[in-house]
Amino acid sequence: MTIQFNDETFRDDYTFRNSDWALKRFPFPFHEDSYMYSVNMEQHRGGPEGSVYEKRFDVDEHYVSEMRDRAQVLSEDPLRCQSLPHMTLAGWDVLELIMVSKSEDYPDLFELHRDGNRWRWINKPLGIDDTFTFLDEATLPYGPLEYITRQTQGDFAVLDQRDDNLWMDAGMVTTQADWSLDFDIGMNFFEWHAPVPMAHEKGIFVRALKFLMNIQQGAPARRLNWTMTVNPLLDTSPENYHKWGIQKTTLTPENIGAKQHLRVELQTFFRLPRSNALVFPIRCYLCSFQDLMTVPKWGRRLHRVVRDLPAELATYKGFIDNRPLMLDYLSGFDDGLPTSPGIWPDLETEPPLAK
Amino acid sequence: MSGAEKIAVKVTEIVPVNDLVTRFRFERVDGGALPTFSGGAHTVVEMQDGEITRLNPYSLMSDPMDPSAYTISVRRDDKGRGGSLFMHQKVQVGDEMTISYPVNLFPLDLRAKKHLFLAGGIGITPFLAQIKQLERLGGHWELHYACRTPALGSYVDELTAHHPNETHVYYDDQDQAIDLKNLLDGQPLGTHVYVCGPKGMIDWVRSTAQAEGWPREMVHYEEFLAPQPGKPFEVKLAVSNKVIAVGEHESLLEAIERAGVDAPYLCRGGACGQCETDVIDYAGKFIHRDHWLEEEQQASGKKIMPCVSRFEGRTLVLDR
Structure with a gap:
């Protein structure tokens, strides 16, 4: 299919919108009517046609505008992309993985022509046609990681693996749920996860680290994570908290449906061949409450999840103060009927709202 | 399914290296490119030995950036359970076999200012791939390689011909031994040590390095054990x-x-x-x-x- 790219903003006037197509394929993260942490990993090798799981790196209608927003973040704060000196090889691994995947998965949008180490990369949506020498940084306008992730939706953490741990030694982070690469750079897995409540006690991170360190070449994995964001902001960073944090106080019963967004991260994990590092793409999908409520199953379920979430998690995810307002709104879409298992909208089989 | 992803390959070359060691070259059955890998990685080779399926790990020794073929070297173990004997005696050029995707449990620490490799016998194989990787990337390395005899010194000629300044070989039958304490003492800051060989050698290197005050995370080792036969x-x-x-x-x-x-x-x-x-x-x-x-x-x-x-x-x- 040919994607019609939106011309939209994720700041100031917030013209971001999901089309009907984008709404139907939104990765709703709750497979049941409640939520608790788990190492909810599965293999990342395709998924239902048209879903965000289908391709290795999903490209959607927001692509061009998201890349414009990333360029703006980087121009104001270049430290959003960093790579420690030993991670350059991993950066080339990421560049190769993305170029090969995108040119195979979207041949109408991206082309890669390789003649030995001389590579030509064509990115039609962004109007790029570059020829460069693989493994020679001097032939690209940026380092390999920055070059390719300026052209790929989602944040990227590149993790070195050594001493039985993973280390946050490179990344591109401009669409994050309130964490900072500049703060976390060089930390190990337990250090950068230190602020997360409850999960340490549950032994989640010990198991997750063991799983991640055993991800092998040719066998990528994925999971979903989620939080809440007021206004369709991509850049909810600690660096800019003074700009977006205050917006959480602007919710009213009248505007909550349009302003409050469920923010879902599709997290994938790939072992990189040359460096033996792991790349951890974190792709952000936003959807307004009012759009979500057009899917009866999601309306019922979101109300129950938000209502029953432990206070620690609602605090950590930053919406404890707005939870009463959310519940007033969401309860109007919960008629108490049971929901079908799984994350899919099931529009044909789930009954319409009976209230 | 357990283990890493599988690849269908064909044996395209078998070269006796010396009395004990034979080299095998694998290419994809479909003619496509094999995954690139990182030096130190191994592949698990499936052997259909009559009723028994054997799965043995072997270090990849070819150039990690060459996707046209993988090579491994197999040392014959006459007292083992038969995996290496199967490779030596049953496998022919043209045979189709199944191997796993590369898995690296012995990677280079790319922060190292210098990589000091200590090899014993067939333990040379992961270093052959790591040396090729470092040569491509311009890394700084040095190899100290202990063999039983010149006749059993796998790849000594190739190493000394291409890397005369980096390669140091020691023969047991000539009473040559690595002067480990002095060698470790003379290394520049930021050097990482890697050892692959018999258990005794690994223990010796680790304990000597520890006694000399080397941080644990700068000493890397790999020893694959072959399963040993035993009572049912x-x-x-x-x-x-x-x-x-x-x-x-x-x-x-x-x-x-x-x-x-x-x-x-x-x-x-x-x-x-x-x-x-x-x-x-x-x-x-x-x-x-x-x-x-x-x-x-x-x-x-x-x-x-x-x-x-x-x-x-x-x-x-x-x-x-």
Whole structure:
């Protein structure tokens, strides 16, 4: 299919919108009517046609505008992309993985022509046609990681693996749920996860680290994570908290449906061949409450999840103060009927709202 | 399915390197490109030896950035269970085999200012790939390689011809030995040490480095154990509710797989920890041979690594 790219903003006037197509394929993260942490990993090798799981790196209608927003973040704060000196090889691994995947998965949008180490990369949506020498940084306008992730939706953490741990030694982070690469750079897995409540006690991170360190070449994995964001902001960073944090106080019963967004991260994990590092793409999908409520199953379920979430998690995810307002709104879409298992909208089989 | 992803390959070249070592070259059956890999990675080769399926890990020794073929070197072990003998005696050019995607449990630490390689015998193979990788990337390295005799010095000629300044060879039969203490003492700051060879050599390097004040995370080692034959024994698999017999020449892991029970693994050599299994009940004695479990864990009677460890006694019940 040919994607019609939106011309939209994720700041100031917030013209971001999901089309009907984008709404139907939104990765709703709750497979049941409640939520608790788990190492909810599965293999990342395709998924239902048209879903965000289908391709290795999903490209959607927001692509061009998201890349414009990333360029703006980087121009104001270049430290959003960093790579420690030993991670350059991993950066080339990421560049190769993305170029090969995108040119195979979207041949109408991206082309890669390789003649030995001389590579030509064509990115039609962004109007790029570059020829460069693989493994020679001097032939690209940026380092390999920055070059390719300026052209790929989602944040990227590149993790070195050594001493039985993973280390946050490179990344591109401009669409994050309130964490900072500049703060976390060089930390190990337990250090950068230190602020997360409850999960340490549950032994989640010990198991997750063991799983991640055993991800092998040719066998990528994925999971979903989620939080809440007021206004369709991509850049909810600690660096800019003074700009977006205050917006959480602007919710009213009248505007909550349009302003409050469920923010879902599709997290994938790939072992990189040359460096033996792991790349951890974190792709952000936003959807307004009012759009979500057009899917009866999601309306019922979101109300129950938000209502029953432990206070620690609602605090950590930053919406404890707005939870009463959310519940007033969401309860109007919960008629108490049971929901079908799984994350899919099931529009044909789930009954319409009976209230 | 357990283990890494599989690749169908064809044997395209078999070269005797010396009396004990033979080199095998694999290319994809479909003619496509093999995955690039990082120096130090191994592949698990599946061998269909009559009724028995053997899965043995071998270090990849070819250029990690060359996707046209992989090469491995196999040292013949006349007293082993037959995996290396199968490779030496049964495998022919043109045979189709299945190998796993590369898995690296012995990677370079790319922060190192210098890589100091210490090899013993067939332990040279992962370094051959790491040297090729570092040559491509402009890394700084030095190799000290101990062999039994000049006749058994696999790849010595190639190494000394291409890298005369970096390569240092020691022959046991000429009473040459690595002067380890002095060698470690003379290294620049930021050097990482890597050792691959017999267990005695690995222990010697690790303990000497520790005594000389080297940080643990700057000393890297890899030793694959081949499973050893032993007395047959019987095991009850509690989860799958099966009683299986482990033969003299098969490992516990192989017997579990033969019974159709899926068990996780990666290295099959006691190093990676993937196959760690809980013991529910036992009466007898464990023969622990892995590098994974701590001594207390091995003594506890609660864990076993079925890839290399065995059991002698009346009852063994596993959580599998």
